[in-house]
Amino acid sequence: MNVKKFTASTSREALRKVRESLGPDAVILSNRQSDGVVEILALANDDAASLAMPAPHSPMAEPAPSLDLGTTAVPAGRIEPRFEDELPHMSPPVAAKPVNLPQQPQRRVVASHASLATKVAAAAPAPAPAAPQPKAAPSIDANQIAAMVSAAVTSAKESAAVEMSGMMNEIRAMRGMMETQLAELSWGATQAREPHKTAMLRSMLAAGFSASLARYLIEKLPASQRDAADSLRWMKTVLTRNLQTMSNEDALIDQGGVFALVGPTGVGKTTSTAKLAARCVMRHGPDKLALITTDAYRIGAHEQLRIYGKILGVMVHSVKDEADLRIALKELKNKHTVLIDTVGVSQRDQMVTEQVSMLQGADANVKRLLCLNATATQETLSEVVRAYQGSGLAGCIMTKLDEAAAIGNVLDVVIRHKLNLFYVSNGQRVPEDLHLADPAYLIDRAFKLKRELVNTQYQDAELPLLMSNDHSLREVHLG
Numbered sequence: 411m412n413v414k415k416f417t418a419s420t421s422r423e424a425l426r427k428v429r430e431s432l433g434p435d436a437v438i439l440s441n442r443q444s445d446g447v448v449e450i451l452a453l454a455n456d457d458a459a460s461l462a463m464p465a466p467h468s469p470m471a472e473p474a475p476s477l478d479l480g481t482t483a484v485p486a487g488r489i490e491p492r493f494e495d496e497l498p499h500m501s502p503p504v505a506a507k508p509v510n511l512p513q514q515p516q517r518r519v520v521a522s523h524a525s526l527a528t529k530v531a532a533a534a535p536a537p538a539p540a541a542p543q544p545k546a547a548p549s550i551d552a553n554q555i556a557a558m559v560s561a562a563v564t565s566a567k568e569s570a571a572v573e574m575s576g577m578m579n580e581i582r583a584m585r586g587m588m589e590t591q592l593a594e595l596s597w598g599a600t601q602a603r604e605p606h607k608t609a610m611l612r613s614m615l616a617a618g619f620s621a622s623l624a625r626y627l628i629e630k631l632p633a634s635q636r637d638a639a640d641s642l643r644w645m646k647t648v649l650t651r652n653l654q655t656m657s658n659e660d661a662l663i664d665q666g667g668v669f670a671l672v673g674p675t676g677v678g679k680t681t682s683t684a685k686l687a688a689r690c691v692m693r694h695g696p697d698k699l700a701l702i703t704t705d706a707y708r709i710g711a712h713e714q715l716r717i718y719g720k721i722l723g724v725m726v727h728s729v730k731d732e733a734d735l736r737i738a739l740k741e742l743k744n745k746h747t748v749l750i751d752t753v754g755v756s757q758r759d760q761m762v763t764e765q766v767s768m769l770q771g772a773d774a775n776v777k778r779l780l781c782l783n784a785t786a787t788q789e790t791l792s793e794v795v796r797a798y799q800g801s802g803l804a805g806c807i808m809t810k811l812d813e814a815a816a817i818g819n820v821l822d823v824v825i826r827h828k829l830n831l832f833y834v835s836n837g838q839r840v841p842e843d844l845h846l847a848d849p850a851y852l853i854d855r856a857f858k859l860k861r862e863l864v865n866t867q868y869q870d871a872e873l874p875l876l877m878s879n880d881h882s883l884r885e886v887h888l889g
């Protein structure tokens with residue numbers, strides 16, 4: 411593209427120079443007048459055609475898309491540009507006809523418009539970058555608000571519960587310390603003021619009774635009992651009255667029924683079952699008795715009871731679960747007495763609950779007799795009773811009386827849990843070593859089997875501390 415500039419003193423002279431240099435079809439690009447001189451920028455017709463028409467392979471040569479843009483009216487007051495408007499300062503040329511400028515007005519207008527558009531685009535400032543739109547805050551509905559409030563309330567309650575629990579623990583600790591100190595002061599004063607009570611305390615501890623039961627009885631000791639011998643007689647009377655026993659065997663042997671001997675391993679359930687079976691056979695004959703064993707775990711346990719049954723002439727039935735027990739009891743419903751020897755289970759084993767459930771789930775009314783080992787400690791015996799209690803025990807049998815150094819521990823548990831003591835066993839002989847429980851004899855025997863070790867185990871200064879730390883039997887109420 412070759413753009414040329416022509417200057418002259420007049421417009422006519424300038425146009426003449428354009429016509430002579432570029433021909434009559436020259437395209438006037440611009441004109442201006444400065445300091446009395448007219449300046450014209452012109453372009454040859456061929457160069458203007460190449461400027462107006464797009465290249466064959468340029469994006470402008472592609473066909474225009476078919477868009478519905480609607481009818482655009484020319485705004486009112488707008489004047490379409492004319493070629494004459496390009497030369498506002500030029501007088502109408504006299505010799506313009508030979509130039510034949512108006513022959514291609516559309517091409518000149520297009521070229522002029524293209525030049526103007528290029529200049530405007532170059533001069534126009536670059537568009538400012540769009541300001542970043544702020545992110546919209548996430549919307550929170552009513553359910554989320556309610557959940558947040560509920561979580562906050564729950565957290566506050568948990569914190570308050572933790573603080574309250576800590577405060578209560580501190581209060582209990584302070585209460586325990588105060589009770590211990592007060593008990594020490596009280597028992598210290600009792601030792602000096604009422605020495606016979608100290609003697610009774612030593613006697614009960616030596617017999618195997620708990621410190622809590624001893625303290626309860628000493629606190630209830632009548633004021634008239636100032637002598638140690640009288641105080642001991644009073645205590646024996648109270649303990650005998652509160653030891654529940656079976657007065658005669660008619661409640662068990664004559665009435666009959668289904669009885670199951672339960673308890674931990676090694677307490678003498680099988681031997682006690684054989685002893686009871688011998689008593690029943692002696693009273694009613696072998697045809698009125700049936701034996702059932704559920705002990706399929708210990709080696710020889712079934713054979714041991716079968717040997718006893720063979721000696722007594724009684725059939726022994728073996729069951730494995732509740733369904734077998736229900737069937738066996740249904741077949742033996744015509745028997746006067748049915749004795750069940752159960753498998754020994756530790757009081758801390760989950761099988762205790764299953765065994766109790768099996769016996770209670772049978773169609774017959776199974777009365778459970780708990781075997782208590784006289785050689786066990788009070789804590790162990792209490793755990794056994796709580797584990798096998800279930801819906802209630804019909805009674806208990808004290809075993810291994812001949813092996814115990816003191817029996818106050820087992821009598822203490824029987825009195826505390828208000829169990830009905832049926833029999834005491836003091837040997838392995840069948841059926842000789844099984845006796846009805848005599849409360850007066852047992853209480854007197856407990857005080858005769860004093861452990862001499864206790865007399866030297868606790869000093870006088872240690873007795874108040876011992877009594878103040880034992881609060882396990884505050885709920886005991888003796889008649």
